Amino acid sequence: MPEDKTLQAVFDHAKQGIIDSQEHNLIANVFAKFLEHFPNSHPPGSTKSSADLVTYANGQMTLSQNKKILSGEFKLWRNIFDPAPFLVGAADAFDDANSQLTVVISVSDSGQVTHQRKIKGQPIGGMPPALMNAIYENGLFVEKTIGAVRSLSFTLEYTP
Numbered sequence: 001m002p003e004d005k006t007l008q009a010v011f012d013h014a015k016q017g018i019i020d021s022q023e024h025n026l027i028a029n030v031f032a033k034f035l036e037h038f039p040n041s042h043p044p045g046s047t048k049s050s051a052d053l054v055t056y057a058n059g060q061m062t063l064s065q066n067k068k069i070l071s072g073e074f075k076l077w078r079n080i081f082d083p084a085p086f087l088v089g090a091a092d093a094f095d096d097a098n099s100q101l102t103v104v105i106s107v108s109d110s111g112q113v114t115h116q117r118k119i120k121g122q123p124i125g126g127m128p129p130a131l132m133n134a135i136y137e138n139g140l141f142v143e144k145t146i147g148a149v150r151s152l153s154f155t156l157e158y159t160p
Contacts, residue, residue: 006136007107007109007111009156010070010156011063011070011109013028013156014029014030014061014070015063015067016028026158026160027158027159028156028157028158029156029157029158029159030060030061030154030155030156031058031060031061031156031157032057032058032059032070032072032074032107032152032153032155033056033057033058033151033152033153033154034056034057034058034074034103034105034115034150035054035055035150036054036056036148036149036150037052037148037149038054038147038148039147040147053078053079054079055078055103056076056077057074057076057077057102057103057105058074059072060072061105061107061154067109068110069107069108069109070106070107071104071105071106071107073103073104074102074103075099075101075102076099076101076102076103076117077099078101100121101117101119102117102118102119103115103118104116104118104129105152106129107152111135111136112131113131113132113141114129114130115130116128116129116130132152133145134150139154140152140153
């Protein structure tokens with residue numbers, strides 16, 4: 001699996017498309033991982049001050065026709081407080097698979113990243129995509145704001 005040390009390498013990988021091989025054709029895929037950590041917020045139902053709200057999304061990105069934007073809409077998972085009776089105390093768990101919450105991630109080849117939350121396919125509050133104020137370094141976008149840290153990384157793969 002190739003490393004994604006530069007954003008140009010991510011786009012170059014995506015642009016390969018289908019690669020002919022002697023055994024079978026391989027497809028160059030780009031997968032994204034989007035994480036958010038809200039250290040001053042707590043999961044729904046949590047009474048523990050040590051429990052931080054965390055969301056994550058991951059999935060395959062799609063390259064635009066002009067080959068300048070990678071984007072994807074992924075299920076957005078968030079931790080919830082699970083007071084499971086079989087555990088000592090309680091633990092964080094993640095939302096069930098029935099959640100209708102998604103996030104749309106878009107990355108331009110110039111390094112502009114946007115994210116937009118949706119519920120049932122509609123932007124929450126009618127809000128436009130938010131710009132992520134981050135630079136791609138060492139295979140990772142990281143944005144630190146008051147009350148939140150966001151990161152976006154990529155995995156480059158070849159699949160049959």
